[in-house]
Amino acid sequence: KAGVTQTPRYLIKTRGQQVTLSCSPISGHRSVSWYQQTPGQGLQFLFEYFSETQRNKGNFPGRFSGRQFSNSRSEMNVSTLELGDSALYLCASSLRRGSSYNEQFFGPGTRLTVL
Amino acid sequence: KQEVTQIPAALSVPEGENLVLNCSFTDSAIYNLQWFRQDPGKGLTSLLLIQSSQREQTSGRLNASLDKSSGRSTLYIAASQPGDSATYLCAGNPYSGAGSYQLTFGKGTKLSVIP
Numbered sequence: 001k002a003g004v005t006q007t008p009r010y011l012i013k014t015r016g017q018q019v020t021l022s023c024s025p026i027s028g029h030r031s032v033s034w035y036q037q038t039p040g041q042g043l044q045f046l047f048e049y050f051s052e053t054q055r056n057k058g059n060f061p062g063r064f065s066g067r068q069f070s071n072s073r074s075e076m077n078v079s080t081l082e083l084g085d086s087a088l089y090l091c092a093s094s095l096r097r098g099s100s101y102n103e104q105f106f107g108p109g110t111r112l113t114v115l
Numbered sequence: 116k117q118e119v120t121q122i123p124a125a126l127s128v129p130e131g132e133n134l135v136l137n138c139s140f141t142d143s144a145i146y147n148l149q150w151f152r153q154d155p156g157k158g159l160t161s162l163l164l165i166q167s168s169q170r171e172q173t174s175g176r177l178n179a180s181l182d183k184s185s186g187r188s189t190l191y192i193a194a195s196q197p198g199d200s201a202t203y204l205c206a207g208n209p210y211s212g213a214g215s216y217q218l219t220f221g222k223g224t225k226l227s228v229i230p
Binding site for chain 2: 004006033035042043044045048056058088090092102103104105106107108109111
């Protein structure tokens with residue numbers, strides 16, 4: 001079974017631009033979560049989607065948004081990029097939510113550099 | 116708000132040594148706790164998932180324990196090998212009445228196994 005895939009793997013943008021990152025979960029997984037990883041803050045939760053609905057959102061500004069499609073694939077968008085948005089963006093998928101059996105599986109990440 | 120702490124931040128051991136990585140969390144109301152491994156510039160690889168009702172889980176040379184009452188988890192690595200060199204992250208999956216579902220990560224322990 002294929003793992004979580006993320007595209008693109010690397011992105012270079014300039015301040016003020018916007019960017020869209022894509023995540024394809026493991027087949028059959030319906031929950032997709034996004035995390036931002038930076039050297040200073042570590043891994044921080046962005047949001048979670050389940051059945052095309054955002055179920056939970058972390059403490060990030062409204063410039064960060066996302067969506068989930070009917071096939072469980074997810075995209076996240078960052079508008080008006082700032083230098084501080086440079087980070088590794090990780091997507092995770094899980095079979096279900098709200099269960100102690102629920103194991104999160106992560107993709108390889110998208111490395112975003114904002115110049 | 117859940118906080119996860121990992122001590123030490125870095126650890127260097129000779130090959131063949133047994134070692135323990137520590138993780139503490141402030142809120143014992145968790146669905147489960149997950150240990151991950153991250154190689155430089157890569158995504159996260161799930162190592163072990165301990166459900167809230169379990170005390171420990173084992174996979175090969177790895178053994179993870181969970182003590183919710185004290186808010187602690189440990190990852191034991193037996194007979195360490197140079198290939199074990201990576202950053203190890205623990206993450207708690209808290210639950211609340213609102214159905215919050217997200218992982219809260221520690222900053223990780225960077226392990227170096229010296230041949």
